Amino acid sequence: AFAPAADFGSHAAADWQGLLESYRSEYPEAAAELDRRLAVGLPDGWRDALPRFHPGDGPIATRSASGVTLNALKDLIPELAGGSADLTGSNNTLLEGEGDYAAGSPTRHFRFGVREHAMAAAMNGLALSGLFRPYGGTFLCFLDYLKPSLRLAALMELRAIYVFTHDSVFLGEDGPTHQPIEHLAHLRAVPGLVVVRPADANETAAAWALALETPGPCALVLTRQKLPVLEATADGALEGVSRGAYVVSDCAGEPDLILIATGSEVAPTLEAASELEAEGHAVRVVSMPSWEAFAAQSQEYRDEVLPPGVRRRLAVEAAATLGWERWTGTEGDVLGLDRFGASAPYGDLVENLGINAAAIADRARQLLAG
Template sequence: MHFGIREHAMGSIMNGISLYGGLIPFGATFLIFSDYMRPPIRLAALMGIKTIYVFTHDSIGVGEDGPTHQPIEQLAALRAIPGLTVLRPGDANETAEAWRVAVSHHGPVALALTRQALPTLDRTKLGAASNTAKGAYVLQDSEGVPQVILIATGSEVSLALDAANKLHQEGIAVRVVSMPSWELFEEQNEEYKEAVLPKSVTARVAIEAASPMGWERYVGLQGTTVTLNHFGASAPAKTVFQKFGFTADNIVEQAKGLL
């Protein structure tokens, strides 16, 4: 069904299809326009029905469309809705696993997908993408106890890996955690959470091209974030990311600052 630029109507009709039964409805639009669809998303979460929201263009990577179309606070706003599961996968394999979660989950799910091309990570050397269902997992680990943990989502996961390799070359033990879903991670037992984010490692950097709101839960008082507390800008995606500090070098600097 072609809804046109009518996100509120799309979300409402999706709810109706789900309530009627027999189908799993999904609808797609830019992440920034989740604001227009918030009432039906909230109602889907309240009713606990199975609807899937496919949100694309999920960051300042939208580029030349400018700050009006670049989501900043939308991820935090969606995560604030009780009963809604939000996933921001970091590569093609995580995206496939996120879709597997979406079609099998008991309630509404929002997928936040990037616009720009991303590398498909080599899973023979990194953690299995199937761990996406656990919300967060160790993507790459240090040989011994990590000195610092880099936590990233979506398009920033590959950036965290680049930063980790630079830190490793300087002799710093670093763990990279991919965290596509806060909600799924919170469903895991305490033993698993501790295995991924040990309390003894307080030097933590969260990397997400969005609002920092909520990340203090995972980085703690002694950690920091590479996030955005302001609106974006109109420029090619690569230029905007560099301008706002989403570079491996800046992440390295932030991590070393904690140590």
């Protein structure tokens, strides 16, 4: 009964192969590009296009640095295609010079509409084709609406890139309905998903590099507010982010305390370290943008960044503290937010929620005195 179907399929496959070979002969450059994409390779020299930022450039939100990076890469990596769930201006996901995708206008920029789940599902389809590296943007708090498609992307090891902006309570007056708390823990619990929360603009460019080289889905977690460009990242971010964690400030000899932070909390953690060092404490500061990338490193490298003998460790992150004991150990501590946020200006939130340099230094002193 199935013989005719098999025979039809065999002839159809042969016809298709013949058409492909004639295409290769007539359009050799396009055929080479097709082969490159299907081989999941990236074009030569793309890393050279990654932007570099300097402290003198002034503060820049990581969502803005993401947009700069995306547009620096778009011409070199033509398979980049995506958009936002109706938050293009906020997510900084626009490909400059590209029109919107529509019938008769096959561009690479999509207006997905207020449909996070549909956006993530469309990204899965694009990734399954093998011809595109899809990305999609929304607020981190709206992760809840697209989770089923993200989970399937992780299950199928699809190369989808999620651009989650407005990553913490520090987004301000939108209040607790839009302020993520549990969402980082939620993302980190998904097997096969690499989560990256960069500390500044250089770490953001490096986060895009990591996302493009990750053989599966990757979530970029980015700020609304502007952050200073850190001294240590101009030369260290590209390798450091690829390894998930690296030292951004160190002491002479073995540290008394290791401060570990992600994203917007790295800068105030560095301030707190300076205060503690002035008091005579030996302090190391580690930026840990990606737990998953760090966990994938050799034990030797992990021990180099977080020496097992240094058990006084304080992790700082403006999010739920769940899971941090993996890196702080049983004798460490975590300064985070196991509560919902509030509607208030950024400065008031920093002061009242206790995620600032003074609060970090105080918690560190408690740990050192213990």
